[in-house]
Amino acid sequence: MTGVQTCALPIYTDFDNGAYFQRRENIQLTFSLRPSAKWKFLSTNSYQKRTITDPDPSVEEQHMGAVFDLNKLPGVQEPTKQLYNEISARFDTRRYGGSLSKGVNLEGYAGLSSGIDGDDSQFLRTGVDLAVYIPVIKQNRLIVPRIVFDMVENLNNGVPIAFAEYPRQLTFRGISTRKIFRTDEFSFVPSLEYQWPLVYNASGHLFVDYLIVAEDLGDLSLSDSVWAAGIGIDLHSIDSRLARLEFISGSEGFRFNLTVGQAQATN
Numbered sequence: 001m002t003g004v005q006t007c008a009l010p011i012y013t014d015f016d017n018g019a020y021f022q023r024r025e026n027i028q029l030t031f032s033l034r035p036s037a038k039w040k041f042l043s044t045n046s047y048q049k050r051t052i053t054d055p056d057p058s059v060e061e062q063h064m065g066a067v068f069d070l071n072k073l074p075g076v077q078e079p080t081k082q083l084y085n086e087i088s089a090r091f092d093t094r095r096y097g098g099s100l101s102k103g104v105n106l107e108g109y110a111g112l113s114s115g116i117d118g119d120d121s122q123f124l125r126t127g128v129d130l131a132v133y134i135p136v137i138k139q140n141r142l143i144v145p146r147i148v149f150d151m152v153e154n155l156n157n158g159v160p161i162a163f164a165e166y167p168r169q170l171t172f173r174g175i176s177t178r179k180i181f182r183t184d185e186f187s188f189v190p191s192l193e194y195q196w197p198l199v200y201n202a203s204g205h206l207f208v209d210y211l212i213v214a215e216d217l218g219d220l221s222l223s224d225s226v227w228a229a230g231i232g233i234d235l236h237s238i239d240s241r242l243a244r245l246e247f248i249s250g251s252e253g254f255r256f257n258l259t260v261g262q263a264q265a266t267n
Helices: none
Strands: 002-007 016-031 039-053 081-090 104-114 122-137 141-154 184-198 202-216 226-236 240-251 252-260
Touching: none
Parallel strands: none
Antiparallel strands: 002 016, 016 039, 039 081, 081 104, 104 122, 122 141, 141 184, 184 202, 202 226, 226 240, 240 252
């Protein structure tokens, strides 16, 4: 996978973001086990090589090298090569996974990443995603509180974690998923959503999201967080979402979001 993305972690200039070019080669093997309708287990094993450089001159955005001291930015000096092993589980009590249905959806994962071939990094990833679908009118108008937690722990303090390996907040709808925005060792995305039916196979939703990150759990605070709120429409089958259209505004400005196919907003 290649692509120009944006990083917003200023180091030594007055600019607050810079674009970078990423080439990511990944070989992945996944095993899935579904012992019942409510439970699903996954085992993921992968090899990844990630190379990060400045974009070519045709990219109009501010280049990363003009914003960051690349000699001090982990993950830029040399390609990172890692073996990653993860186990994850999902528990979903909803009768229908795609359409409006009451219940609880709980997902969790833990993974170990170890550098190879000159890469001495080693770190642990863990995360939990909990959403509760609560009917408030009939059985198909739902209030959905959700909390997403991700963390990374460095197991080799002599080698810093590459900046691109910190948690990505894919469920926060206030920024593009192509951006590294606010990230640290601990990341929380709490949200609240109201869902209601429109017509057959279509529903509407109102939502508000927050994004909270910190180096230590004790430093987490809503006062320094960013937020996003919006309205949207979902097209869905019984078992999965087919498309989502959203109009979003918040602390990071206005954006329009269109997703076709199965949503990838999960870590």
